[in-house]
Amino acid sequence: MTKSIDFYFDFISPYTYLAHKKIDLLKKKKKIIFNYKPILLGGLHNLEGIIAPAFIKPKLKHMMSDCSLIAKKNNFDFTWNSKFPLNSLNIMRGYIFINPDVKNLYLNIMFDAYWKHNMDISNKKILISLVEKCKININNFFEDAHQNQKIKNELKNLTKEAHNKEIFGAPTFVVNNKLFWGQDRLEYALDEYNK
Amino acid sequence: MTKSIDFYFDFISPYTYLAHKKIDLLKKKKKIIFNYKPILLGGLHNLEGIIAPAFIKPKLKHMMSDCSLIAKKNNFDFTWNSKFPLNSLNIMRGYIFINPDVKNLYLNIMFDAYWKHNMDISNKKILISLVEKCKININNFFEDAHQNQKIKNELKNLTKEAHNKEIFGAPTFVVNNKLFWGQDRLEYALDEYNK
Numbered sequence: 590m591t592k593s594i595d596f597y598f599d600f601i602s603p604y605t606y607l608a609h610k611k612i613d614l615l616k617k618k619k620k621i622i623f624n625y626k627p628i629l630l631g632g633l634h635n636l637e638g639i640i641a642p643a644f645i646k647p648k649l650k651h652m653m654s655d656c657s658l659i660a661k662k663n664n665f666d667f668t669w670n671s672k673f674p675l676n677s678l679n680i681m682r683g684y685i686f687i688n689p690d691v692k693n694l695y696l697n698i699m700f701d702a703y704w705k706h707n708m709d710i711s712n713k714k715i716l717i718s719l720v721e722k723c724k725i726n727i728n729n730f731f732e733d734a735h736q737n738q739k740i741k742n743e744l745k746n747l748t749k750e751a752h753n754k755e756i757f758g759a760p761t762f763v764v765n766n767k768l769f770w771g772q773d774r775l776e777y778a779l780d781e782y783n784k
Numbered sequence: 785m786t787k788s789i790d791f792y793f794d795f796i797s798p799y800t801y802l803a804h805k806k807i808d809l810l811k812k813k814k815k816i817i818f819n820y821k822p823i824l825l826g827g828l829h830n831l832e833g834i835i836a837p838a839f840i841k842p843k844l845k846h847m848m849s850d851c852s853l854i855a856k857k858n859n860f861d862f863t864w865n866s867k868f869p870l871n872s873l874n875i876m877r878g879y880i881f882i883n884p885d886v887k888n889l890y891l892n893i894m895f896d897a898y899w900k901h902n903m904d905i906s907n908k909k910i911l912i913s914l915v916e917k918c919k920i921n922i923n924n925f926f927e928d929a930h931q932n933q934k935i936k937n938e939l940k941n942l943t944k945e946a947h948n949k950e951i952f953g954a955p956t957f958v959v960n961n962k963l964f965w966g967q968d969r970l971e972y973a974l975d976e977y978n979k
Contacts, residue, residue, distance in 0.1 A: 647950035651965055658972050755842035770846055773968050777853050
């Protein structure tokens with residue numbers, strides 16, 4: 590079996606964007622396989638009865654400055670999305686729908702659109718331009734990714750599966766069935782990976 | 785004005801214990817003044833409508849392993865308190881009551897009792913032995929610290945004051961009116977302090 594790190598993500602989460610950037614840097618130095626596992630963070634919170642920081646005023650305020658500081662410390666470009674929390678449902682379904690060979694490009698383009706370029710990914714025109722950059726057939730993307738019941742169910746099921754594994758937030762790293770929550774914990778996930 | 789870092793704490797919080805240990809190490813190397821600000825974490829959460837991780841099953845489970853890993857990485861002795869979340873009200877009131885010259889000793893003894901020696905600080909016999917170690921008059925401690933309306937109000941007011949400053953968790957560092965939440969963020973608080 591190939592050793593790897595599972596990475597539970599939702600584009601909606603700024604901390605997940607920061608973790609994604611850290612993973613990107615790491616992959617340039619080391620050969621580590623990260624399995625990106627799409628989930629709906631809102632759905633996961635609902636399953637556990639958790640109120641997201643986005644809906645707790647002082648937590649949201651702290652998260653905004655905290656993310657900027659983390660980005661600065663790591664030399665990542667970062668802009669708080671002025672329409673946060675913009676619903677990520679369509680782009681999460683899209684990730685499941687697209688072919689494996691464009692998934693990595695799609696990850697980079699969508700994460701950057703949300704958390705680097707402050708784009709309104711709920712705007713169809715903007716979304717079309719982003720999807721086109723990934724060389725994905727627009728018609729299929731909008732018809733299949735967003736209407737196809739199989740894709741809809743898959744995202745739901747992946748979220749339920751995460752909940753069953755006692756995952757409660759994003760990003761979460763899973764190594765040897767152990768959970769590491771938060772971009773701060775990539776280092777701990779790597780410790781477990783290198784054991 | 786003396787430059788300093790405010791440190792909002794409650795003995796009940798394992799992450800605050802870990803932050804306290806980090807501060808202890810730091811103070812051996814550098815002259816930085818930390819103002820310990822007692823609050824009731826449960827009260828603070830109630831004021832903001834936050835459900836503590838202690839009451840969200842998968843969060844609690846993660847917190848337990850996470851704290852152990854942080855302790856291990858930093859070479860701190862740490863034992864999860866088997867009676868967590870043991871009410872810290874009496875020892876928090878005690879901190880306000882005692883004289884400034886024993887506050888530091890009291891901090892170390894109470895934090896270690898809770899998070900190093902797995903002691904039941906709600907047991908009066910155990911608490912007496914801990915207070916005696918601090919060379920505090922037992923009778924005064926139990927009569928005044930726990931019955932005195934002024935002390936009771938002071939802890940309540942300090943908690944409300946923290947809430948008014950948009951503090952929502954512990955530990956929280958405050959430097960130049962900026963909040964840094966979590967033991968992970970001591971480094972960021974120091975960056976602000978050294979600006």
